[in-house]
Amino acid sequence: MARTRFRNDRGLTARMGVVATLLVVLYLGVTAGLVVALPQYSVLIALIAIGLGWAQWYYSDKVAVRVMRAREVTAEQAPELHAVIDRLVALADMPKPRVAVSDTDLPNAFATGRSPSHSVVCVTTGLLRRLDADEVEAVLAHELSHVAHRDVSVMTVASTLGVLAGLIMRWGLFFGGGGRDRNNAVVFIAVWVASIAVYAISFLLTRALSRYRELSADRAAAYLTGRPSALASALTKISGDIARIPSRDLRAAEPMNAFFIAPALSGRSVGALFSTHPPLEQRLAQLAQVSTDLGRPTG
Amino acid sequence: MGFFDALLGRSKPKAANLDALFAVPQAALTLQAGLGMVPTGVGAVCYRANEGAAFQTAQRDVQQLLDADGGPAVERSQDAYGFTWLICRQPADALEDLVTELHAVNTALQDDGFGPSLLCSYVGFTDTDPDMNPDASGRGPRRLALVYLYKRGTFYPFAPTTGDERDNQLELQVRGAVDGDVPIEPDLTRWLALGGAPGL
Numbered sequence: 119m120a121r122t123r124f125r126n127d128r129g130l131t132a133r134m135g136v137v138a139t140l141l142v143v144l145y146l147g148v149t150a151g152l153v154v155a156l157p158q159y160s161v162l163i164a165l166i167a168i169g170l171g172w173a174q175w176y177y178s179d180k181v182a183v184r185v186m187r188a189r190e191v192t193a194e195q196a197p198e199l200h201a202v203i204d205r206l207v208a209l210a211d212m213p214k215p216r217v218a219v220s221d222t223d224l225p226n227a228f229a230t231g232r233s234p235s236h237s238v239v240c241v242t243t244g245l246l247r248r249l250d251a252d253e254v255e256a257v258l259a260h261e262l263s264h265v266a267h268r269d270v271s272v273m274t275v276a277s278t279l280g281v282l283a284g285l286i287m288r289w290g291l292f293f294g295g296g297g298r299d300r301n302n303a304v305v306f307i308a309v310w311v312a313s314i315a316v317y318a319i320s321f322l323l324t325r326a327l328s329r330y331r332e333l334s335a336d337r338a339a340a341y342l343t344g345r346p347s348a349l350a351s352a353l354t355k356i357s358g359d360i361a362r363i364p365s366r367d368l369r370a371a372e373p374m375n376a377f378f379i380a381p382a383l384s385g386r387s388v389g390a391l392f393s394t395h396p397p398l399e400q401r402l403a404q405l406a407q408v409s410t411d412l413g414r415p416t417g
Numbered sequence: 418m419g420f421f422d423a424l425l426g427r428s429k430p431k432a433a434n435l436d437a438l439f440a441v442p443q444a445a446l447t448l449q450a451g452l453g454m455v456p457t458g459v460g461a462v463c464y465r466a467n468e469g470a471a472f473q474t475a476q477r478d479v480q481q482l483l484d485a486d487g488g489p490a491v492e493r494s495q496d497a498y499g500f501t502w503l504i505c506r507q508p509a510d511a512l513e514d515l516v517t518e519l520h521a522v523n524t525a526l527q528d529d530g531f532g533p534s535l536l537c538s539y540v541g542f543t544d545t546d547p548d549m550n551p552d553a554s555g556r557g558p559r560r561l562a563l564v565y566l567y568k569r570g571t572f573y574p575f576a577p578t579t580g581d582e583r584d585n586q587l588e589l590q591v592r593g594a595v596d597g598d599v600p601i602e603p604d605l606t607r608w609l610a611l612g613g614a615p616g617l
Contacts, residue, residue, distance in 0.1 A: 197581065201498060201610070201612075202498060204449030204610070205498055205500065205609065207607075208537065208566060208568065208570070208607065208609050209533075209534070209536055210570065211463060211568035211569060213606075214606055214607075251497075251498075251499065252499055255498075255499065272468065312497060341533065342533075343465065344465045344466065344468065344472070344531075344534050345467070345468050345499075346468070347468055359593055372473050409468060412467050412468060412469045412471065412472070413468065413469025413470050413471050413472075414469075414471055414475065415470065415471050
């Protein structure tokens with residue numbers, strides 16, 4: 119029987135499972151609270167929140183490409199980029215995503231799209247300029263792993279909860295303020311306070327989920343290319359460059375952070391709890407572990 | 418990948434499927450009868466060299482194993498995309514031996530745990546008589562590779578001409594001819610262009 123060098127990271131899977139479960143529990147709690155507190159509007163509110171989430175998910179590829187001012191490139195326009203991706207998808211056995219290039223000096227890459235067959239992988243010209251072929255390949259493998267893991271779908275579902283809570287907060291305030299019934303007003307205030315708490319908690323959980331999924335994508339990319347060190351050196355280069363670039367130019371890209379390979383804002387000013395990406399040290403440590411597993415002699 | 422794998426962000430590297438390689442000699446007979454193309458006796462395995470000593474050892478062991486039979490030495494080369502090609506040469510009429518060699522490379526790498534790193538293998542073909550099917554521009558005999566995709570378990574024809582061009586007409590012709598002998602990759606977007614493949 120053929121051996122495999124791949125090791126499941128059970129700890130990572132378990133942590134992600136706990137976070138996802140907490141989000142679902144929270145979601146169910148919000149829905150139940152909504153039905154009790156606002157029976158007449160609850161269906162409408164839920165529909166709007168879900169509709170927004172759906173649109174965000176369904177058009178994610180087009181929206182992201184437009185926000186980043188990226189353009190899709192054909193195999194004739196960027197033969198080398200396409201050839202690298204062709205080989206990676208053949209190795210991973212997945213459908214080939216569309217390829218886009220964003221004319222930005224910020225070295226970064228992202229993948230988005232509602233399903234693996236409706237996905238776009240985008241790299242910036244700054245990334246192509248700064249990294250060598252091995253490192254670009256490693257970054258692309260990381261983005262392809264996001265596509266294979268359906269991270270856009272998972273993160274959209276997770277963050278729709280935040281949108282929902284935000285909506286209740288506003289609607290609760292709006293309808294509650296005009297209420298004559300004292301009892302009703304108390305209920306509304308309770309809902310409002312609860313929704314702020316829900317929003318805060320869901321925000322933290324979504325960020326935690328995002329960090330775990332980055333680690334997962336790093337692992338998958340390292341096993342796919344067989345070169346964890348190439349990804350590690352790419353991450354080091356990208357992060358170093360990002361830290362050096364003035365933040366004024368970077369804020370424009372901030373809403374896209376969750377889909378980037380490395381966040382555009384330096385993690386030090388934002389607490390680790392709030393960041394979408396795990397710290398560089400943690401990512402490098404994980405890649406070093408994969409490297410050890412790959413290099414272990416056959417015994 | 419299942420629902421829970423997607424939810425939990427787990428994906429396992431895809432294992433390789435090796436058995437279909439032995440169907441190549443049958444397809445070769447069909448190609449000779451139908452299109453007048455014969456094996457060149459050259460075949461190669463393409464894989465992704467992993468970092469670390471374990472892969473180096475596995476790779477060296479494979480080469481030693483194949484060279485032990487006293488035939489033409491196995492050649493190793495690196496392409497522009499960081500993939501390694503192990504090129505096997507056998508007499509043109511000993512296709513079974515060639516396929517066995519290719520299979521041995523794969524089995525050895527797989528047994529060492531590097532199955533997920535296998536990309537593809539090819540067996541080369543060319544025209545029996547260069548004058549019988551002159552190339553449109555008179556560039557000599559046509560070249561063809563029957564490529565096996567491990568992760569799909571399917572074959573596809575690849576016919577390079579000059580530069581990055583490929584002879585789609587010949588490829589589609591071959592697809593029709595060998596359809597019954599080997600499983601053909603139905604998704605045309607997965608017919609990977611192997612422009613820099615050595616030995617072709």
